[in-house]
Amino acid sequence: xxxxxxxxxxxxxxxxxxxxxxxxxxxxxxxxxxxxxxxxxxxxxxxxxxxxxxxxxxxxxxxxxxxxxxxxxxxxxxxxxxxxxxxxxxxxxxxxxxxx
Numbered sequence: 001x002x003x004x005x006x007x008x009x010x011x012x013x014x015x016x017x018x019x020x021x022x023x024x025x026x027x028x029x030x031x032x033x034x035x036x037x038x039x040x041x042x043x044x045x046x047x048x049x050x051x052x053x054x055x056x057x058x059x060x061x062x063x064x065x066x067x068x069x070x071x072x073x074x075x076x077x078x079x080x081x082x083x084x085x086x087x088x089x090x091x092x093x094x095x096x097x098x099x100x
Contacts, residue, residue: 003096004036004058004066007044011051011088018089022056026077035069036060063095 010018022041030036036058044053060066081089 001098002060002063002066003098004060005094005096006056006091007094008054008056008089008091009051010054014085014088015052018085021084022054026081027056030058030073030077033069033073035065066095 008018027039027041031039038059040057042055042057044055046053060069078091081091
C-alpha cells in the first residue's frame with residue numbers, strides 16, 4: 001500500500017476558507033472516485049511564524065492507480081486550488097510506501 005501525501009502551506013489570510021473548502025468540497029469529491037481512500041488531515045507542527053502547514057494523506061493501492069487518478073482528476077483539482085487561492089496555498093506532493 002502507498003500513501004499519497006500533499007503538504008500544503010497556507011497563508012493566514014485564507015486559512016479559514018481553505019479548511020472549509022478542503023473539508024467540505026475537495027476531500028468529499030476525491031473520496032467519490034474511490035481510488036484515494038482513508039483520508040487523514042494533520043496539522044504540521046513547526047516553529048514557523050507565518051502561515052500554517054497541513055498534511056493531507058490518502059491510501060492508494062499502487063502507483064499505476066495513482067498515476068491514472070492524477071491524469072484524470074488530480075490536474076483538475078490542482079487547477080481549482082490555484083484558481084481559488086492563487087499563491088496563498090501551495091501544495092507539495094510526496095508518495096510514500098507503507099512498511100509493515
